[in-house]
Amino acid sequence: MKVFLTLLFLAAIFMTAIPVSAQTCYANGDVNNLNDTTYGGGYLTVADIVYLQRFLLGEVDSLGVPYNADLNGDCVIDMLDYDVYTDWTVSGLSAFTPYGGYPVLTCCNVQQYCCTGMKGNIDNDPNDLINILDVVYMTNYLYKDGPIPICLMEVDVNDDGSRNLLDAVYIIDYLYKGGAAPDSCQ
Ligand SMILES: [Ca+2]
């Protein structure tokens, strides 16, 4: 009996120590939340693509169902997800849900804004450094048809709602002339 009670006690400890598994969410592309958002419900349309684009450009402040926009399943919403959208656009959007009708496994609490800490890491280097390479990346993007930064929010370092030469000047002032630091992300 004593052994049984000991085992029961140990079992109780073990069971209470089991972590609660994280809730699982599936991105289905329906970012503007005009449709059902449950697993397998809702669907991707061109309106969602436009909505995500406007969000990434800073023209709208929030997404209806943020995790639905994480179409590459990396738990961050940025241009990489938009690239997935545009791939479907090219391929005809024949099935209005990702990957042939199967939603993408992702986090329930995706990071809605790709930018962290201070703005200015325009080249998206993993160490979040702000240096001349970011200025080069920015000017290539703005004036030489260079690639779009993965995180557009990083570009507007002076936080005036536009991405232009003033932002490049701002970073140069910060790096080399003792100017003010870039604005923080949202
Ligand atoms: Ca993503």
Ligand SMILES: [Ca+2]
């Ligand atoms: Ca950088």
Ligand SMILES: [Ca+2]
């Ligand atoms: Ca700006």
